[in-house]
Amino acid sequence: MNTQPHDHIVKSHDEEQRSVTAEILRMGGIAVAQLEAALDVVERRDDRAAERVIANDEAIDTLEAKIGHDVMQLALRGPMARDLRVILAALRIAGDLERIGDYAANAAKRSKVLNTLPPVPHVTGLRPLGQLAVCQLRDALAAYRDNDADLALKVRESDAELDATYTALFRELLTYMMEDPRHITPCTHLLFMAKNLERTGDHATNIAENVWFLVKGEEPLPPRDKRDETSTSGAA
Template sequence: MHIVRSYDDEQRQLVERIVAMGHTAVAQLEAALDVVERRDDGAARRVVANDEAIDEAERQVSQDVMRLALRGPMARDLRAVLAGLRIPAEIERIGDHAANVAKRSIVLHAAPPLPQVAGLRALGMVAAGQVRQALRAYATGDDTLALQVRDNDARLDQQYTALFRELLTWMMEDPRHITPCTHLLFMARNLERVGDHATNIAENVWFLRHGDEPLPPRDKRDGTSAPTALP
């Protein structure tokens, strides 16, 4: 019984470390959005440099997960081990996307400010909120909240598509806008991908509770690859 209790305690501590890692990545994302708006190159470079801390956290968590796996867990615990490897990988990618936004902001600041920066920030805050909810679902084992995160990804897709179309229109109206708008397009794509990683975290929460039971179908509304995406 003592061994089982010890194992359960280590599992809880692992989840807490993964959730803390996730909140660090979200803070990085919010910092990246802030430097875009404030046009602060120094802060942008700090966001890029801080990405290494998230990478190191993922490496440490992976080692901790493998130590738990070697103790011979049951089927339920094996799902926890798999989620303990998958979710930090999703968080690490969120950190990468935050760093990418910060890197492009440095180049973007060489051009005059664009009004679409406000739309980019709005998109990013929705994505950050999705990650926070996914982390809460993981921390509490709330599969209902996980499904809400997964379903809400359609809203983020809609915002991304609207910003995509607005930027294309802006580029077509004035060739001088092409370079800065291209950077904003790539930054927006990074933010849309953050939403996808939040969805993947949520789907791992479902997997923890239900194993291979199929997930309900969901709506996807990223229209950027459709012919109607062009203005």
């Protein structure tokens, strides 16, 4: 009989942790959908769909605020070491997802500007870069859902491919701008979009590293490759 109140507290605490995890996964699902929709509106030159992407960013912001509140409630219960990792990881991951949502909304805003300009063929170059970012984010969320440290490492390693793809697109757009000054304005917007997708990969990597921290604690991560060479290419 004396253990019942304690058992109830433990059960309540576990339920609250599961609720926070579910909220983060929901937030992640919205972020993935926003990224995919943003890529779509850029290619289709669809202003109305772009407006929907911009408006939907509010849902991600609202979820981040709720997660922050719920995590604070967990923290006030005097958590143990594992619980502290859960709390820290949840706050960090929610922050990364909020930034990814911002990048998707920013791409949608820039697409509306592009729609006022003559089409440029290099818009299609965003699709493979965006698909890599979306895949990386999906895998990072799956690693978080399943507490899968091995998948988290794969996500972290896959960022090198995204960096290399971004660098190739960066150089291609820069060349296109130099060949014809009329393309400078649209290509500048594409460069910003591409950079946001590259940063999305960085935030997905952050999520993966927090999964590692959640599962492994202070065990150090292995070194990884980075291939964003735009700052040292000589063209930047």
